[in-house]
Amino acid sequence: MSLKQNLKKAGIALAGAAALIAMSGASFAADNILIGFSQGTLNHPWRVAMVDGNKKYAEEHYKDVELVITDGQNDSSKQVADVESLIARGVKVLMISPLTSDALTPVVQQALDAGIQVVTMDRKVNIPVTVHVGALNLPIGEAAGKFLVKALDNKGKVIELQGTGGASATVDRHDGFVKGIEGSGLEVVASQNCDYLRENAVKFMEDQLQRFGPGEIQAVYAHNDEMALGAIQALEAANRLGEVKVVGVDGQNNAFEAIAAGKLAATFTYPYVAPEGIEIAYKLAKGEKVDAEVVLPGKQIDATNIKEMLGTGF
Known part of the structure; x- marks a missing residue:
């Protein structure tokens, strides 16, 4: 085989390797799971705990997840716009703690119509979603x-x-x-x-x-x-x-x-629905079955049991 033919063959091999690397990178990106988390407001410690708890758990346990978090700033119209943006980004699962049921129901329906699985946390909307999780x-x-x-x-x-x-x-x-x-x-x-x-x-x-x-x-x-x-x-x-x-x-x-x-x-x-929110969203993204409603237990705290509860809150 001539030097020219050898160089041509090597060039084809290198090109093929480059294409394979490119394909591998594209495949890795495609394998990432995009999950949106629309929080109604972050003006309260309980809601901050919900966001921080789910975010930290995702970072520690789900390396293949990109979690996009939005803050509705206690404004229903802002939260509606946030969800519309997450729908446009093509999230696979939408986690949402809606500010109010009536205002957020139509945009949650849009997400469902787009084939996005929806997990409502704490507060509900006026239609059935994929999963609701929270206390009663x-x-x-x-x-x-x-x-x-x-x-x-x-x-x-x-x-x-x-x-x-x-x-x-x-x-x-x-x-x-x-x-x-x-x-x-x-x-x-x-x-x-x-x-x-x-x-x-x-x-x-x-x-x-x-x-x-x-x-x-x-x-x-x-x-x-x-x-x-x-x-x-x-x-x-x-x-x-x-x-x-x-x-x-x-x-x-x-x-x-x-x-x-x-x-x-x-x-x-x-319970502030962390890490339960992201756990359920991840299971749905992976095709696992989850009950339509997941109830988290609450507890009465008063003078009779306060000693055992000090330091266990958020």
């Missing part, structure tokens, strides 16, 4: 109501600090509470959507403490610990915490500390 808010609200009925000896006036209006968690935590106090002597005398924010709860409670004098309020039921801690702040400032029992939901470490200090009567843990 209705029983938590009912348990909070029954706790206060017992703690107040079946009579008293209650202020309710509700979460974001229209959110499924807000609706269920309210409806459950109503069921829990049904037939008792407890009465909700004031209620406000405080959007799960401590500062909003402080302001509303300050107004209510002007409206209701000493001895006219016996309890505060807050849909989350941040608002419960805001209520405690306002009550302490008015020197009236001793006359009011405050109950929260979620299981923050500082809420546990408030129980230990005798400031918070109880809280009910609500």
Whole structure:
């Protein structure tokens, strides 16, 4: 074989090798799993824990996953735009904790219509999705109501600090509470959507403490610990915490500390869906079967078990 023929053969071999490398790279990129995570807001420690917990778990366990996280900034229209962007990027699975059910339902339907599997976390939308994962808010609200009925000896006036209006968690935590106090002597005398924010709860409670004098309020039921801690702040400032029992939901470490200090009567843990969210999304992406609803257990925390729970929150 001539030198020219040898060079030509070598050139073909090199070209073939280059093509194989290129194909191998393309194949590797194609094997990556693109998962989108649309968070409704990051203005609350519970939601930050949800994002950080799932992100860290994915980084440690799923090297073949690219997790794209968006923040709806407590604005439903912003979250809708975020999901539209994730759909356009061609995510294989959409993880979403919707800000409100009504606003996010149409865009979640778009994702499903595009063949994207959807995992709703904590809050739901108004249509069936591939999987919903979270605790059950209705029983938590009912348990909070029954706790206060017992703690107040079946009579008293209650202020309710509700979460974001229209959110499924807000609706269920309210409806459950109503069921829990049904037939008792407890009465909700004031209620406000405080959007799960401590500062909003402080302001509303300050107004209510002007409206209701000493001895006219016996309890505060807050849909989350941040608002419960805001209520405690306002009550302490008015020197009236001793006359009011405050109950929260979620299981923050500082809420546990408030129980230990005798400031918070109880809280009910609500798992922040990490790492369960990314675990389920990964299974779906890999073609595994997952139940349509995955229920995470909660727990009542009060003076009777606080010692064992200190330091276990988020």
